[in-house]
Amino acid sequence: MNEPVPADAPTPAQAGEPVAVVGLACRLPGADGPTAFWNLLAEGRSAITDTPPDRRAGAPEDGYPTPGGDTAPHRGGFLDAPGDFDAAFFGISPREADAMDPQARLVLELGWEAMEHAGIPAGRAPRNTAVVIGATAGDYAELVHRHGAVGHHTMTGLNRALIANRLSYVLGVTGPSLTVDTAQSSSLVAVQLACERLRSGECDLALAGGVHLNLTPDSTRAAAEFGALSPSGRCHTFDARADGFVRGEGAALVVLKPLSAALADGDRVHAVILGGAVNNDGASSSLTTPDADAQAAVLRTACTRAGVDPAHIGYVELHGTGTRVGDPVEAAALGAVLGTAAGRTAPLAVGSVKTNIGHLEGAAGIAGLLKVVLCLSHERLVPTLHHTTPHPGIDLDRLGLHVQTQPAEWTPADPGRPLLAGVSSFGMGGTNAHLVLAQAPVPAGGEAAGDTPRDTAHNRPVVPWLLSARTPAALRAQTERLAAHTAHGTADPVNVGWSLLTTRTHFEHRAVAVGTGTGELLHGLEAAVPAAPVTGDVSRPVFVFPGQGSQWAGMAVELLDSSPVFAERFAACGAALAPFVDWSLVEVVRGGEGAPGLERVDVVQPVLWAV
Template sequence: MTEYTGFEIAVVGMAGRFPGASTVDDFWDNVLAGEAGVRRFTDEELDAAGVTAERRAEPGFVPMGGALEGIELFDAKLFGYSPRDAAVLDPQQRVFLETAWHALEHAGHLGGKDVVGVYASASIDTYLLRHLLNNPAVPGGLQPLDLLLANDKDTLASRVAYHLDLTGPAITVQTACSSSLVTIHVACQALLGRDCDIALAGGVSIRPPVHEGYQHTEGGILAADGRCMPFDADAHGVVAGNGVAAVVLRRLEDALADGDTIHAVVKGTAVNNDGADKVGFTAPSVNGQARVIRAAHELSEVDSSTIGYVEAHGTGTALGDPIEVAALTKAFVNPPSACALGSVKALIGHLDAAAGVAGFVKASLAVRDGVVPPSPYFTAPNPETGLENSPFFVNREAQEWPGPRPRRAGISGFGMGGTNAHAVLEEPPSPEPMGPGRSRQLLVLSAGSEEALGESRKRLAEHLTADHVSLADVAHTLRTGRRTNLPHRLAVVAADPAEAASVLASAWTGSGDRRDVMFLFPGQGSQYAGMAEQLDREEPVFRAALDECAVLLPFDLRDVLADAERLTRTRYTQPALFAVEYSLAKLWEHWGVRPAAMLGHSVGEYVAACLAGVFSLPDAVKLIAARGELMDRLPGGAMLSVSLGADELALPADVHLAASNAPALSTVAGTFEAVERFEAQLSVTSRRLHTSHAFHSAMIDPMLAEFASKVSEVELREPRIPFVSNVSGTWITSGEATDPGYWVRHAREAVRFSEGLRTLLAEGPVNLLEVGPGNVLTTLARQHDLAGGGHAAFGSLRHPREDKHDLETTLSTLGRLWIAGVPVDLAAVTADERRRRVPLPGYPFARERHWVDLPGTAAPQVVVNEERVSAAEPAVTGDLAVITGIWQELLGIPRISPHDDYFELGGHSLLATQILARITAELGVSLPAGAIFEAPTPARLVALVEQQRGEHQEDDDEFARLLAEIRDMSPEELRAELDRERDAQEISQS
C-alpha cells in the first residue's frame, strides 16, 4: 500500500470544454481514440470570422485550429445577468464560470459550507479588442467601467467566487502559457497553508473569432499545415486552440474522511523561472526546466524511476522539443526503465493559459485508469531530441501503464518568459467500502427553470440505469454537494436505483416560498400497533429520543408500541403517543424543520408544551403517564363524531361537546346510553369512535382533583415557542401555560381544534405538518379551505391501512416541505453515516445567444427569453412608458412589464445609477440614490415619481403663500416678523 506523508492533495473533481469535446468524459474518449479536435474551418465559418477572400489566398494562411463551439451562448438568467451585460461579458469569463460550477458539482461540493478558494487564469481578451471597442453594435448606455469589469482578467476569479458564493481566496494567476498549471500549484500551497478547505483551480483560453485560422511564417512557432506533432521528426510548430478546464482539490486526509471520489493524488508541485539563463526572453531553458522538475520530485518524495508517464509541454517546435527532452533527462536523477511522453496539444491545439490544466486533467485520468494515452500522429522521433538513447518514448497506441505501482505521472507547463511549473501525480487510493445505507433514499434536484429541471431529471434517470450505482451515494451527493436552493425543485423517494429511475417521471415538483411550518400533534385515537417501528430501526435521532422517553416510563415502551391490545388502554396509549410524537418532532428538528408555532389535539398539546419548554421532558412524561392512568381508572364511556359544526349541535344535558374539529365536524361524549340515544336522533352522518372513555366530558370529573395535585408537583415555565390552546382556540398566554389550573381545565373542556387551526392559518400561507401517526389532523385541516389560503398539509407517518415504509412517508414529506420553500437541512439526513460523494450528470445550463458580432459581419443579436414577451400585455403610456423604455434600453430586454423586478432581470447597483440619472433627465424628478432598492419595479418607481412630484408641489405652494404674505406687509411689519423669527431661533438653539 502507498504511504502518504500528509502533504498530498486529492483531485476530487474536474470539468472542461475542449475542441471537439463538450465534457471531460468526451475529452478522455477522444484522447484514448486519438481523435483530434483541431480541424479545418468551413468557408461559412471563415466568413463569420471576418476572414476576407484576399487573406485566405495569401501564402501561408492556414484555415485550421482548435475551436471551442458555442462560446456565444450563456445561461445569463441563472447567473443574474441582464441580456445587455451578458452580451459584453468576456466569453472566457462566462465559460469559466459555468465550468467552475460543473467542476464543483462533479466533486460533490457545490453549495456546501466549506471555505473554497478560486485560482484561475485566462488569455488575452480579444473579444474586447475586436468585438466591442469602437463597434456600433455594442448595446447603448455602457460606461467604461462596465466594459472594464466585464472584460478585465483581474475579475475572473472574483466573479466565480461571487456567483458561486465561495469565501476563500480568489486569485487570478497569469504566467503566460504555464498559467493554469501555476494555479494548481498555488491552490495546493493554499490548501497546505489552510487558506481554504477546497480549492478550484484552472484556466480558460478563448480568443474570438475562434474560426479565424492563422498566418504561418517561416521559422515561426505556428505549424505550416495545422498539425502539432510534439517530439516527431516532422514536427514544425504548434496550432492555436481554445478551451477551458478546472479541477477541484482537497487535502487528501479531508477527501478520504469525507468520502470524496478521488481521481488522482498530487504528490507535489514546483514553480520557478529561468531567469536570464537562456538566449532570449521568449526562449526556453534546459536548466530552468530541469530545476523545476527535480524540485517537484524532491518535494513529492518520489523516486524519478517510478514515474511512468510525463504529460509534456510539447509544443512540437524545433527549439522547444529538444530542450524539453534534455531537461527531463537531466531532471530524472534515477531514470526509469521506460517512461512515455505525450502532449495534449497534438489533439486540441495549444490552449495558452489553459494548456497546463488541460494536460493535468489528461494525466489525472491516465493515472486513474492505468492507461498511457496514445499519440497516433507519431512517426519517428525527432533526432535532435535524443529520444532513442533515453528512457523516454512516444507511443502511437494506448497501452498499459509501464513500470511498478503505484502509477505516477508528471505534468510540465512552461510559460513564455520563463515561469516553469511541474506537478507529480499518483493513482488514487482504493475507495473505502461503504455500507448499504437506509432502506429508502430521498433524491432532490433544483434548477433555475422548469426546462432545466426536466433535463436534469432525464439525465439523472439515465445515470441511475448504469451498473454499480449506489443509490445511497447518489442521494447523499444530490443533497449535500449540489445546488439545492434554486427555485424549481423536484424530490422523490426510492428503495433502489431502478425504482428511482422509474419514479423520477412522476416525482413531486414545484416552486414555493411557504417557509413557515406549523406542527400539529394528534391525540388519542390516532395510534396503531407498530407505529414508527421502522423509523425506530433506521433513524438514530428518532431512536435516541424514544429511548429518552422509554427510561422515564414504568413499562416497556417498545413492547406497548408493538401490542395492539395494550395500546387500547389509556394508561398506555397516552404515554406511547406522547413518546412517538416527541421523537418525531426531534427528528424533524434534526432535519432543520423547526416549528414557527404548534397546535396539539388534546394529549397532543402536551408535546407542544414540552417542545416549547413549559415542561421538562421528565415532567411531561410524568404528567402524561399520570393523566393516562387516572383516566384509565374511570368508568368507560362513548365518543361520537358528528358531521355538524360545534355551534350547530343541540346537545342534551348528558351529552357533552368534546371537540370542535372542523367547520362541519364535531365530537361529543357521554355515557354509552346517552350517546346512543343522541345518535339515534341525528339526521346527519355520525360515526362511533374507538375510544375507551368519554374524554373531555363530565365523566372525567372524578379524576380532576387528583390530577390537579400531580400538576402542582411539576415546574411550569413560560413557552419559548408559541402554541395554540385547546381550551381557547387562540394563542396560549404565559399565565395560562404556567397555571396548574389550566392543565386541569384542558383535560375537562372541549378541544377547540377548529378554532385553533384558524388561528394558525391566519398567520399567512403556512405548511401544516402532522407530527404523529396517521393523517387525522391533516384530514381535518383540509376541511378549512387550505388551498384557498395558499396553505398545505403534510403527514409524518403512514396511515395504519397503508402498505408503506415509514421512511417513505417521512422522507417524502421532507422533500415536499423543501419544494414548498422550507429551509430544511438536507445534509442532516445522512449526517450519522459515512457516504461517498460521487460524480453525477452536470447541470444543464439554459444557454442563449448573448453576443456582439464583429463589425460588418452580422446584425447585432442580443437574444432574450421569448417567454417574457406576451402580446396580451396592455400598452403602457406616460411615466410608466418612459421608465420601462429606459429599462429596456439599459438592460437590453425588448419587453418589460410594469411589475418585473429589476434585480431578477439582471440589474445591479452600477446600472441603477444610470437608470436614475435618465429618469431625472427625462421626467425632471430627482429620485434618491436607493430608489431602485426601495421600488424595484417600473410600477413602483412611477409611484415614487408621483410622490416626489406631490412633495415638490407642496413646497412650491408653501413658498407661493409666503411670498404673497410678504408682498402685503409694510416694511415695519416685515422687519418685526424677521425679528420674531430671529428670537425664536436663538431660543431654540439655547
C-alpha cells in the same frame, strides 16, 4: 544539464502537505465534462476540426502564411457555441452578460459545476476559499472595440482580473482571487499558486484552472506569423514530422483541498498533488527560446518538494507542442532528470493531450493536469496521436523515454508504491511549471474515498431523488441529464439520491420521486416534472409534530423493516425512554405480547414523538 540541486531546495522531509483534487469540471473540444473527456482520450480520438466559418471571417481563404513559406490551414479544436450563457442563473442582466468576455462566463459555469462535483453546494464553501485562474487571451475585447460596442459594463466585462474575481463574488468567498498570465504556462502556474496558498494555511479550499477562447482570426494570424502553427494542421509531438501546433480552446477547473482534510471529511479524492515548482529561463539564447537547464531545474525542484525519487515517476504529460525547437529541448531536460534517473527500471512514458484537442495556450496546463488526474484514477495510460517516427533530434532510447502511443493498463513497478506522474507546462517568455501527482490513497476498508457500499437487489431501501432548478425548462433538462448519466445501469440509487439531496443547491423549482430502483425513480421524475413541479421557498426545514389521535396499530413497522436509518434512530429513542418506563418502544409499535396498547396516554405520546 548536470546542474546541481540548489542549496536552498527543500529536502524530501520538508515536502509540504499533499493537496487532494476533490472536484473536476471542463469544457474542452469534443468533450463536455470529465467523463466525455476521458472517453475521448481512452478511445484515442482527435477533436481537431475545420475552423467554424464565424471564427475565420476576414481571414485568408486558404489559411495563414507562415515564415517558412507554408500555409497553416483553418483547423483547430473548438467549443460549440462558446458564447451561450445562462445569465439569469447567476443573477446577471442580459446587457451585462453581453459585455462579459465569454471566458468569464465559462469560468462561472465551470466553477459552479466543479464545486458541485466536489459535493460542495454554493453557499457552503469556506469563506476563505481561493480562486486562481490562468487566462491570456483578449479576443473578445478586440471584437468589442472593433465594433464600437463600449458601454457601462465594458470595463468590468473585459478586465481579465475579474475572470477570477467574479467567480469569488458569485460563490461569496473571500480568499485570494487571482487571474494569472504567464503565457502558455498560466493555468498550471495557477494550480501551483493555489496549492501554495493551501499549504500556507491562507485558505482551506481552492478553485484553480484556466480558460482560453480563440474568437478572432487575428490572434491565429499572429501565431502563424510567429511560426508556431503547423502547416499540416496537426500536432506531431516528439515526431519527425513536428512542424508546430494546432490551436485549441476550452476551460477546466479543479477543486483542491489539503489531503488530510479531504480524507477526514470523507471526500472523493481523484488524485493527489504532491508538490510542484515554477521558474524562468532567464537570459537564454532568446526571449522565446526554451532553455533545457531551466526546465531540468524545475523538474528537480518539483520532485524534491514532492518528496519523490525521479526514478519512480511513471508518466509525464509533456508541454509537447510539436515544434522543431521546443520538443528536443523538453526531451533533453526530461531525459537528464527523470528518464535516466538512477534506479529507473523502465523507460519513462510520455505523451501530449495537444495531439487530441490542440494547444489551449492559457488553458493548456490544466488540460494536461486533468488528463493525468483521469489516468491516475482509471489506472490507465491513453495514446498520444500522430507519433510514428521519433524526431531526429530526440534519441528516445538514450534519454530513457517512451512515447505512449497505445492504450495500456498502468501499474507501478513496485506494487507497494502508488502511481506517480508529472505534468509540465512552459510559457513562451520562459516561465516553466511542473507538478508531481500521485493516485488517490485507498482508505481503510478498501472503498475509494467518497464511495459507499452498494445495496443488494434484494435489500434496496426506498430513497428520494430530488431535482431543482431556477426555471421549469432547466428542471426538465436536469431530468434528461440524470437519465443520461444513469443510462449505463451502474449508478447506485442510494448514492445518487444522497448526492442530489446533500451536494446540490436547492432552487425554487423542484421535483421529487421516491422508489428503490433507477428505472422507477426516473419514471417518477419524468412524470412529476411536466405535471406539477413544486415551487416556492426552500430556505429552512419545518418540523410538524402530530397531536394525539393520529396513531394506528402497526404504524412505523414498515419503516422499521425497510429503513436502517429510521430503525437506528427509533432504537435511540427507545434507549432514551427505557430508564423511565417499564415497556419497550419497539414492542409497542410491533404489538408484542404483553406490551401496552396505544390507548394509554402515557404510552401513545412518547410513541408518537419517537415516530
